[in-house]
Amino acid sequence: MELFSQSWAALRTAVAETPDDDFGLPSGCAGWLVRDLVCHLVIDAQDVLITLVTPAESEPTRNAATYWEVSHTPPTGDDLLDALIPRLAAAYGDPGLLRFHLDDLGSAAGRAAVLADRAARVSTKGQVLTVGDYLSAYVLEWTLHHLDLIAHRPSATAPPAETLGTARALLEEIAEAPFPTEFSDTDVLLIGTGRRTPTDVERAAAGELAERLPLVLA
Incomplete structure (x- = not known):
């Protein structure tokens, strides 16, 4: 619960601190x-x-790792929801409206998570998880999207180290294999999910695992 709250608060703070002009920059998605x-x-x-x-x-029926549907093909943008998002975002016009809407809904989601019983069971995507596993899965979601948010903004604040480490551990559980210890948590998340192409040296270090990358999560 604490890591969910920490990762979500850090991401929402990073959005709040994003200048209006940066809303038109590419993201890591x-x-x-x-x-x-x-x-x-x-x-x-x-x-x-x-x-x-x-x-x-x-x-x-699922836990924090198996919650994710994994493919090895990066999205093309042809998915109906993927294609809808840019049109919805453009409709806001003023970045301040987007910030306000995220802060409003995001604060409510954060409060709901704190109040939820971790042992309770919830349904989503036709599957059943405990609240604890569901929120743990979202630590990975928030951390990846925090990296996406700052991908082309090097001066922006990075995700907390604790949530980076937790997200790495969950991605390794999804991969059913550890990444090389010399890889930073950020590099594991970027390379592992196809957000960055590994160098030849990194690919060699990853060995057989490199042949199963990227792990595209949905």
Whole structure:
């Protein structure tokens, strides 16, 4: 719960500190500007709120690692929702409106997470998870998108070290293999999810794992 709150607060703070002019810069999500990514975060916050008030009675079918659908093909932008996001983001016009909407929904999602029973079961995407596993999965989501937000803004504040390490550990669980210890947590997340192409040296160090990358999460 603490890491969910920490990663989400850090991401929302990073958005709040993003200058208006930077909303038109590319993000780390292929084909999306920073404003498109922030619009996606608004939808993510809605999803958290919806899931936390969608109780389930059956046994969990997924955990924090298996929550993710994994492919090895980066998105092309042809997915209907992926294509819709830039149009929604453009409709806001003023970056301040996007910031306000994210702060409004994001604060509510953060409060709902703090109040939720970690052992309770919730339903999302046709699957059942405990609240604890669901929120743990989102530490990875928030941390990746924090890196996406600052991908072309080197002076921006990076995600907290604690959440980077937790996100790395979960990605290694998803990969069913550890990344080389010499890789930083940030490099593991960027290379592992296809946000950065590994160098020849990095690919050699990763060995057989490199052949199974990227891990595209949805």
